[in-house]
Amino acid sequence: MNFLTAEQEMWRENVHRFMEKEVGCEYVQRCDAAREYPYEAYRKVAEAGWLRMLIPEDQGGDGGAIFEYALMCEGLARYGFDFATAFMVSTFTAMNIVKYGTKAQQDRYLDAFMRGKLRFSISISEPSSGSDAASARTRATRTPDGWKIQGQKLWCSGAAAENVVIAMLVRSDPDAKKHSGLSMLLVPNDTPGVDIRKLPTMARRATGTTEIFLDGAIVPEENLLGVEGKGWEIIGSHLELERIAVAAAYVGNAQQAVTDALKYAHERIQFERKIYEFQAIKHMLADMQTAVDAARLLTYRAADMASNDQPCTREVSMAKLFASETLQTITRQGMQILGGHSMLPESNMERYFREGMQATIGGGTSQIQRNIISKTMGIR
Numbered sequence: 060m061n062f063l064t065a066e067q068e069m070w071r072e073n074v075h076r077f078m079e080k081e082v083g084c085e086y087v088q089r090c091d092a093a094r095e096y097p098y099e100a101y102r103k104v105a106e107a108g109w110l111r112m113l114i115p116e117d118q119g120g121d122g123g124a125i126f127e128y129a130l131m132c133e134g135l136a137r138y139g140f141d142f143a144t145a146f147m148v149s150t151f152t153a154m155n156i157v158k159y160g161t162k163a164q165q166d167r168y169l170d171a172f173m174r175g176k177l178r179f180s181i182s183i184s185e186p187s188s189g190s191d192a193a194s195a196r197t198r199a200t201r202t203p204d205g206w207k208i209q210g211q212k213l214w215c216s217g218a219a220a221e222n223v224v225i226a227m228l229v230r231s232d233p234d235a236k237k238h239s240g241l242s243m244l245l246v247p248n249d250t251p252g253v254d255i256r257k258l259p260t261m262a263r264r265a266t267g268t269t270e271i272f273l274d275g276a277i278v279p280e281e282n283l284l285g286v287e288g289k290g291w292e293i294i295g296s297h298l299e300l301e302r303i304a305v306a307a308a309y310v311g312n313a314q315q316a317v318t319d320a321l322k323y324a325h326e327r328i329q330f331e332r333k334i335y336e337f338q339a340i341k342h343m344l345a346d347m348q349t350a351v352d353a354a355r356l357l358t359y360r361a362a363d364m365a366s367n368d369q370p371c372t373r374e375v376s377m378a379k380l381f382a383s384e385t386l387q388t389i390t391r392q393g394m395q396i397l398g399g400h401s402m403l404p405e406s407n408m409e410r411y412f413r414e415g416m417q418a419t420i421g422g423g424t425s426q427i428q429r430n431i432i433s434k435t436m437g438i439r
């Protein structure tokens with residue numbers, strides 16, 4: 060990808076070196092096996108100053124561009140998409156506080172976030188509202204003590220970690236139309252009445268995804284993010300950044316899967332030949348690398364457009380769709396190339412494969428991305 064500027068190439072290299080030297084594949088593997096949040100790596104990323112990257116300078120950050128952010132997500136996902144999720148979910152959710160937060164909210168949360176002392180999660184989904192997220196039922200009622208929340212959220216990634224503030228989609232007006240009765244609240248994960256349980260999922264084992272039971276939890280009035288009844292607008296802008304980040308991370312993880320498969324094909328000998336010499340394997344590897352390059356190009360285009368404030372809903376959905384399906388397809392091919400060895404955790408491929416299986420679901424399913432793309436083509 061030599062169309063990156065020299066600075067961008069250097070930044071990309073920097074993140075890759077960090078992953079090799081400061082984190083390492085074995086650490087990521089261990090966190091997955093133990094279902095443990097990667098606290099140590101999170102601290103190192105915070106110390107490197109990378110959590111501040113997208114935060115504007117006048118709010119104490121570095122004011123970096125979305126394109127460079129995407130390069131970071133690509134690099135952090137090198138040894139596994141789930142690992143990168145710990146950072147992505149916090150960094151892209153923080154941008155909602157930047158864009159919609161009051162000065163008091165920004166002062167309270169952003170500095171602690173940039174120092175790695177406070178994390179963010181985003182909670183949109185519920186048991187009965189997944190793709191149809193705007194049908195959220197979790198009810199927030201204004202009381203003299205603040206917003207009282209009753210209901211259940213589902214799949215909130217990273218919410219069970221230490222010191223997390225959850226940006227939560229709630230129904231604040233049950234009588235308003237579907238999309239205009241929604242608001243966003245900032246809910247610290249240690250709020251009384253908030254019960255968070257990590258789920259035993261096939262993928263996302265380290266960062267963890269959760270179900271959240273809300274039984275009369277109260278957050279102060281000033282924890283409303285943005286305008287009451289305008290929660291859906293926040294979700295729209297949030298999902299654009301989230302989908303660029305995850306697409307870049309799928310690409311990073313997929314590239315490592317190709318590299319691992321290529322290495323194994325050079326090491327494994329059957330019928331007195333290295334298995335890459337079989338045309339069936341050679342072509343599979345060629346297809347895998349081609350798909351990853353195509354996914355990377357689509358992702359870079361979307362990230363570049365977003366960096367330049369160009370409307371890019373269609374391009375973002377194309378990148379999310381193609382990169383997620385690429386991770387899923389090429390890790391399945393990787394499993395085939397590694398043969399029986401692929402089934403063991405130390406191969407890493409089974410972990411990449413599990414991440415590929417969730418990639419076409421989390422952040423909006425492939426079917427929803429196709430619906431968005433076809434809508435921009437005038438097909439409803």
Ligand SMILES: Cc1cc2nc3c(=O)[nH]c(=O)nc-3n(C[C@H](O)[C@H](O)[C@H](O)COP(=O)(O)OP(=O)(O)OC[C@H]3O[C@@H](n4cnc5c(N)ncnc54)[C@H](O)[C@@H]3O)c2cc1C
Pocket residue numbers: 148181182183184188189190191213214215216217260262263268417420421422423424425426427430
């Ligand atoms: C590992 C993981 C982590 C997650 N993390 C988070 C998180 O941090 N925060 C959060 O809020 N959510 C999170 N999610 C939830 C995720 O966004 C939802 O799973 C996703 O939006 C799909 O919703 P659903 O699972 O309820 O599936 P459903 O919406 O019930 O869909 C089931 C099937 O029907 C299809 N379908 C539904 N509607 C249509 C349609 N209109 N046209 C065509 N096909 C359709 C879907 O594509 C899918 O194949 C996470 C999910 C996973 C698996």
